[in-house]
Amino acid sequence: MTERNDDTEATQDAPLLEQNDRTVEDVLDGIVVQTRADLTRSPQLDPRELLRDRLSDTGAAVDEDTFEVLVQRATSVDEPSDPQPGVGPGSTQ
Numbered sequence: 001m002t003e004r005n006d007d008t009e010a011t012q013d014a015p016l017l018e019q020n021d022r023t024v025e026d027v028l029d030g031i032v033v034q035t036r037a038d039l040t041r042s043p044q045l046d047p048r049e050l051l052r053d054r055l056s057d058t059g060a061a062v063d064e065d066t067f068e069v070l071v072q073r074a075t076s077v078d079e080p081s082d083p084q085p086g087v088g089p090g091s092t093q
Contacts, residue, residue: 027060028070035074047075 022030031054039047051074055062062070 024060027058028062028066031055031058031060032070032073035070036076039074047071050074 031051035047035051035054038050039045048071051067051071055067055070
């Protein structure tokens with residue numbers, strides 16, 4: 001029997017990474033894509049602050065060199081917004 005949750009006040013306040021079998025690289029790629037999208041919509045945001053917040057939200061810890069690479073990727077106009085187009089949950093590739 002399936003239990004129904006009638007709690008209308010329930011919210012998702014954090015990413016649910018545990019539900020997917022993702023590598024650390026997958027998580028970091030997703031953070032870069034999300035950060036780039038946010039910066040495109042709101043260019044006044046500080047990329048470093050936004051990226052640190054996203055990393056903190058997911059519990060991902062990176063060293064300073066890796067952080068700088070992620071900032072460069074998130075602010076790059078040359079990197080594709082989707083590093084693996086067509087690859088993801090439900091993909092047949």
